[in-house]
Every structure is written in structure tokens, then in C-alpha cells.
Amino acid sequence: MPLKLYDTMAREKRDFAPADPDRVTMYVCGPTVYNYSHVGNFRPVVVFDVLFRLLRALYGAEHVAYAANVTDVDDKINAKAAEEGVPIDVITDRYLAAYNADAAALGALPPTAQPRATRTMDAIIAMIGRLVRNNSAYAAEGHVLFDTQAFTDYGALSRRPLDEMIAGARVDVAPYKRSPADFVLWKPSKPSEPGWESPWGPGRPGWHIECSAMIEQELGLPIDIHGGGIDLVFPHHENELAQGVCADHHHGEYARFWMHNGFLNMGDEKMSKSLGNVTLAHDLLQAWPGEAIRWALLAAHYRQPAAWTEDQLVQARNSLDHLYGVLGRAKAVEAVTTSDEDVLAPLLDDLNTPAAFAELKRLGNELDAAVRKGAPDAAALKGDLVALAATLGVLQQDPQVWFQGGADEGLKAKIDGLVAARDAARRNKDWAEADRLRGELSALNVEVMDGPAGATWRIKEQA
Ligand SMILES: [Zn+2]
Numbered sequence: 001m002p003l004k005l006y007d008t009m010a011r012e013k014r015d016f017a018p019a020d021p022d023r024v025t026m027y028v029c030g031p032t033v034y035n036y037s038h039v040g041n042f043r044p045v046v047v048f049d050v051l052f053r054l055l056r057a058l059y060g061a062e063h064v065a066y067a068a069n070v071t072d073v074d075d076k077i078n079a080k081a082a083e084e085g086v087p088i089d090v091i092t093d094r095y096l097a098a099y100n101a102d103a104a105a106l107g108a109l110p111p112t113a114q115p116r117a118t119r120t121m122d123a124i125i126a127m128i129g130r131l132v133r134n135n136s137a138y139a140a141e142g143h144v145l146f147d148t149q150a151f152t153d154y155g156a157l158s159r160r161p162l163d164e165m166i167a168g169a170r171v172d173v174a175p176y177k178r179s180p181a182d183f184v185l186w187k188p189s190k191p192s193e194p195g196w197e198s199p200w201g202p203g204r205p206g207w208h209i210e211c212s213a214m215i216e217q218e219l220g221l222p223i224d225i226h227g228g229g230i231d232l233v234f235p236h237h238e239n240e241l242a243q244g245v246c247a248d249h250h251h252g253e254y255a256r257f258w259m260h261n262g263f264l265n266m267g268d269e270k271m272s273k274s275l276g277n278v279t280l281a282h283d284l285l286q287a288w289p290g291e292a293i294r295w296a297l298l299a300a301h302y303r304q305p306a307a308w309t310e311d312q313l314v315q316a317r318n319s320l321d322h323l324y325g326v327l328g329r330a331k332a333v334e335a336v337t338t339s340d341e342d343v344l345a346p347l348l349d350d351l352n353t354p355a356a357f358a359e360l361k362r363l364g365n366e367l368d369a370a371v372r373k374g375a376p377d378a379a380a381l382k383g384d385l386v387a388l389a390a391t392l393g394v395l396q397q398d399p400q401v402w403f404q405g406g407a408d409e410g411l412k413a414k415i416d417g418l419v420a421a422r423d424a425a426r427r428n429k430d431w432a433e434a435d436r437l438r439g440e441l442s443a444l445n446v447e448v449m450d451g452p453a454g455a456t457w458r459i460k461e462q463a
Contacts, residue, residue, distance in 0.1 A: 008258040025219040029228035032071040033095040036282040040264035047302040049108040067113040067218040105290035115214040124213040136246035140176035142188035151242040158234035208239035226255035262305040292317040298353040328399035335382040403458035
């Protein structure tokens with residue numbers, strides 16, 4: 001069963017095959033690190049993490065090179081650094097650490113490389129130099145501009161005519177530009193701003209060239225997959241493509257597949273009320289398990305716009321409660337891996353995560369029934385469930401940890417004692433004592449769930 005991915009350039013799903021199966025290459029544009037990141041910034045993080053996991057499952061973990069950059073040269077960073085009176089790397093190091101901690105809490109594997117513009121400056125300047133030398137770019141008034149007339153396919157990715165792109169993109173009309181669509185590769189820094197030496201004077205790179213240079217440095221051109229949010233198609237990716245093709249001689253190829261995720265829609269009034277002003281992943285993670293946020297971010301197909309609602313977080317947590325419950329009851333079952341890629345079928349179809357979650361639930365129900373009946377296919381069902389869950393990046397904890405993760409050892413021992421005492425009271429039909437103990441547990445923020453194999457418990461969420 002081939003992997004099919006929707007390619008923005010072709011506007012259709014295509015069979016994916018890497019140029020080199022021993023080194024599959026993927027690059028995803030990341031955030032500017034000057035503050036905690038909005039939860040919407042983490043939709044591409046978890047979407048492309050699922051693709052990273054899927055590619056690792058298909059080609060082998062050591063055969064996938066995945067670079068996800070962060071932008072650490074930006075006016076907003078400069079403003080924040082000036083406000084605090086510190087160098088820019090104090091700001092970018094702080095918020096990069098926070099971003100990586102949030103991504104890890106959402107179950108994202110670390111990419112194989114996380115390039116930063118400040119550490120790619122030589123490659124950026126070298127690439128601009130090549131573009132100037134082959135007449136794809138020109139220097140003017142301390143700036144270097146890409147000459148959009150030099151690339152006949154300009155507009156191919158976004159499929160917009162040049163005049164429409166100029167009108168739609170609020171491009172700066174500047175006297176030193178030959179055409180209004182020409183975009184900045186290098187610009188002078190103001191004396192108060194950070195700058196780097198270059199053949200065109202001290203300055204800083206434009207945003208688009210950073211990514212092309214980082215791709216060339218980390219992965220080599222062309223790459224198999226280039227990803228990012230749908231808002232990056234134009235101008236960012238259109239410009240990356242133009243300069244990337246013109247800077248190198250690789251037969252017009254820059255990225256073999258372009259993939260873009262839809263927006264997370266925060267505008268719904270009902271949602272705004274229920275979640276209040278909580279839009280930063282860092283804040284959401286105080287109230288919700290990262291795994292539930294991850295599930296909710298993957299609940300809609302990645303190309304569709306997704307509404308962000310508290311209801312989806314509740315549903316995600318309920319689904320995880322159910323499936324962790326199944327896995328807890330199937331604890332004694334030894335999972336047998338069928339090494340059958342069929343179980344990944346929903347994901348092989350352009351990362352169809354809604355279908356994959358439905359399949360996960362179906363497997364969970366069948367496994368639960370098989371465990372109840374002591375049926376021999378429980379082992380294979382558990383193997384399939386575990387394999388699909390691992391590719392989705394969910395259900396990776398011990399069920400006990402999921403349900404009781406918020407409690408320290410002393411508290412756990414106390415709760416275990418109260419739950420056992422309550423069980424005993426119920427067996428003795430001492431309902432008053434059982435209720436009293438439940439009240440005591442409730443005061444500890446513990447929810448008791450009575451099941452056929454005795455009571456289990458969990459720490460209730462804060463939300
Ligand atoms: Zn980029």
C-alpha cells in the first residue's frame with residue numbers, strides 16, 4: 001500500500017516515493033521565538049510529527065532526516081530584547097526552550113535538526129552571493145533583492161498571476177525595486193539593531209532566504225517534503241521556491257512534495273466563552289493533559305480548517321480514558337506485532353487522522369471484547385492498536401500513569417488505602433461508610449470508577 005500525500009503544487013494526492021529511501025528528507029517552517037506560542041502554532045508541529053513517525057515506520061527510524069527551523073532574527077525579537085535591555089539570544093533561548101517543552105508535552109518527537117537563522121548566516125550570505133552572481137538577484141541601496149522576472153515559473157505554487165500577488169500581498173513598493181514583486185534577501189540593519197557583516201554591508205537576511213539556506217545546509221537540495229501552514233504558500237514558499245531553484249543547479253527541483261495544514265479556527269464565539277482567553281499552549285497545558293491537546297489538534301483532517309473548542313478537548317480526554325482503560329484491562333496480554341502495514345492504512349491515505357482515530361477505537365472495542373472472552377486474537381489486536389497508536393503518537397504511557405499521573409507516591413499510597421477501605425465497606429454493604437470514604441477521596445480531587453475488576457481511580461483534571 002503506497003503512501004499518498006496531497007501535494008499543493010500538483011493540487012492532488014500523489015504516490016510518495018523519496019528520492020533516496022535511505023535518507024528521506026522533510027523540512028517544516030517553524031515559529032518566530034519571541035513569546036510563548038499560540039496553540040495554533042502547534043497544529044503543524046503535531047501533524048508533521050505524525051508524518052515523521054509514519055516515515056520512520058516505513059523507511060526506518062535512522063533513514064528520515066527532519067529539519068524544523070525557528071526564526072531567531074525578527075523585528076518582534078528585537079523589540080522584546082530592547083524592552084528588556086538584553087541581547088536577542090536571551091529572548092530567543094528562553095522562548096525556544098519553552099516552545100520545545102510545549103512540543104514535547106504534546107508528544108512531538110524532537111526533529112533531527114532544529115536550525116536557527118543566526119547559526120546559518122554564512123550559508124545565507126553564500127546563497128545570496130550565488131543569486132547575485134547568476135543575475136537572479138541585484139543589490140540596491142544596501143538591500144539585495146530577488147529579481148522575480150528572473151524566474152519564469154514565479155507564481156506556480158500559489159497559482160496566482162503576478163499582478164494579483166502584488167495586490168494581495170501588501171508588498172512594499174520601494175524605489176530601489178525593479179518590480180514591486182521583488183523581495184528582500186538582505187537588508188541593512190538600523191544602528192540599534194543586530195546586524196551581520198556581508199558583501200553588501202552590515203545587515204540581516206530576509207525571512208524567505210533563511211529557510212532556503214537552512215534546507216540546503218541541513219538537508220541538501222532538493223528535499224522530499226516541504227511543509228508548513230497554509231498561510232505560508234504565498235509569499236513565503238513561493239519565494240523560497242524561486243530563490244532555491246535559481247540558486248542551485250538541480251533541474252528546477254526544490255521540494256518534491258509541498259504540504260500545508262489548515263488553520264485552527266479560534267473565532268467561534270461558543271469556544272471563546274468556554275476556553276476564555278487561553279490560547280497559548282503553555283497555559284492550556286496547565287489544565288489539560290498534553291496528550292488530550294494532541295488528540296484534539298489531530299481530530300480534524302490536517303488540510304481542513306479546524307474549530308478549536310473545549311468540547312473537543314473533553315471528547316479527546318474521554319477517548320483517551322476509554323482506550324487507556326482498555327489497555328489497562330489488557331495489561332496481561334502480550335502484544336503480537338503483525339508487521340502488517342494495513343493497520344496504518346488511514347494514515348497512508350494523506351494522513352487521515354480522523355479515520356485513524358476511528359480505527360483505534362474499533363481496535364480498542366474488539367480488544368476489550370477479546371480480553372473479556374479470553375479470545376486468542378487479543379494478542380494481535382493489541383499489537384495492531386499499539387502500532388497505530390505509536391504512529392499517531394498517543395497511548396504511549398502506562399495506563400496507570402495516565403490515570404494517576406498527577407499524584408506523588410505518598411498521595412498515591414493514601415488514595416490506594418482509601419479506595420481499598422471503600423471497596424471493603426461496599427462489600428460489607430456499609431453504604432454510609434462507603435459514601436463517607438468517597439467524599440474524602442473527592443476532597444482529594446480523586447474520582448473513583450467502579451469496574452468489574454474492582455475500583456480504579458484518577459486525579460480529576462483542573463479544568
Ligand atoms: Zn520557512
